[in-house]
Amino acid sequence: MELLGISLDQPASYWQIWDWISVSIPNLIMIIIMLALFVLALVLPFPKGHEES
C-alpha cells in the first residue's frame, strides 16, 4: 500500500449507472481487465505447435 500510496481499506466508490444499477470502481476495473484479456486472447496469434496432418 505504501508503495502505491493508495489505501484500499476505505470503502469503494460507486458509479451509479442508472436508477437501481451501480458498480464499484474496483469491480469495474476487474471487468475491464477481463474483457481486455478476452479480446487479447481473440486477437493475439495462438503459439504454433507441431502440426501433423
Added chain:
Amino acid sequence: MSSKSRQSRKEREAFFSRPWSGPNRHYDIFKEGGIALLVVTVLVVALSALFSSPDDPALTFKGWAQNDGNTLYATAVAELAGTSDSAGYGPPYNSNSDGVSLGPLFLQKWGGVTHPIDAANDFVITPLSSQVEPNDVSAAIKQWNAATPDQQAKWAGDYDTALNDQAGAAGDPTKVPAGDYGPVPDLAKGVVAMASTGAYDNAMTGQGQFFQTDQTKQLLLMGDGAYLDDAATADNLQGNTWGMMNEAGSWPGQQWLAFASVWYQLPAFNAPDDATGITRTLTDNADVIIAAILVLLLVTFLFTPYIPVLRDLPRWIPLHRLVWKDYYTKHGRQTT
C-alpha cells in the same frame, strides 16, 4: 418414434461419429499449466505486496456493547419479547412462522426445526446465568424464570413497544416511560454489561464443546441488531450494493458471483418496508426465488444444445471462428 425420424437420427449419429480427418496439433497441457501457474503465482505475490489484502477485525459483542450499547440493549429486549428477526424466523430455528416460500412451496417449513433456538433463553437468560451476576441481574433472572410465559410476554412486549416508540423513547432506555416491565430492563442491562467486558463473547463461543465450530447463535443475534447491519452498509456488503460478491474495503470482489448477485439489485427484490403486494412477497422470499432462478438458468445452460434459438446463437454470432481463425482461414466453413 417414426421410422423416418429414427433414420434421420441414425444418419446424424453416423455423421457425428466419423473419425477426425482434419489436421492434428501437438499440445502440451503440462507446459501450458506450468506457465499459467507461474504467471498467477508472480501476479499474486506482486499484487499482494503492492495492495496488501483485507484484514478487518471480526465484529464482537464486546465491540457492539462499547460502541453501540443502546442497540444491543434493544436487541436483548426484542429477544425477550420474541419480536427479533430470529425469534420469528421460523424453521430451522423455531416454529414461529412458515419461513420463506417459493409460491406454494414452503421449503423451509418442509425442512422442519432442525436447529432449535429459543431466543429469550439462548440469547439472554442462559448467557447471563453462566456467570456470577450483580444482585439486580440475579434477582431479575430469578423473577423471569419464576414467571409464567404469558407474564414474560406481557413484560417484554410492553417494554419492547415503549422502547421502540419513535415518538417517545426512540431506542433510548433512559427515556422509556415508567411501567410494569418486570425484570426486562435489568436483564437487558445485564446483557450489555456482560458484553462490554467480553464475557458474553466467551459465553456464546464456549457452548459446551471443546472445539466450537457452530457460530449460528452468534450470527443470528448479530443479525438481529443494527451493529452488523450498519457495518455491512458501511463496507458496501449489503445485497443491493453487490454485497454477495464484494470484498471489504476497495479490493475487487468475486466476479464469478455476479450472475447471482445481479438479481439482488433489482427493485422488485428491494421493496421498502412499507411495501405491500407482489413486491413485498418477492422481497420477503428473495433468497429462495433467486436460488430458483439460478437453478433454472443452470438447467437452461446444461440443455442449450436442445433449446432452439439458444443453440443457434453460435451460428448467428460466430465468435468461435475468431477463436479458431487459423482453422477457418484454411478450411472455410466446411466441417471436415
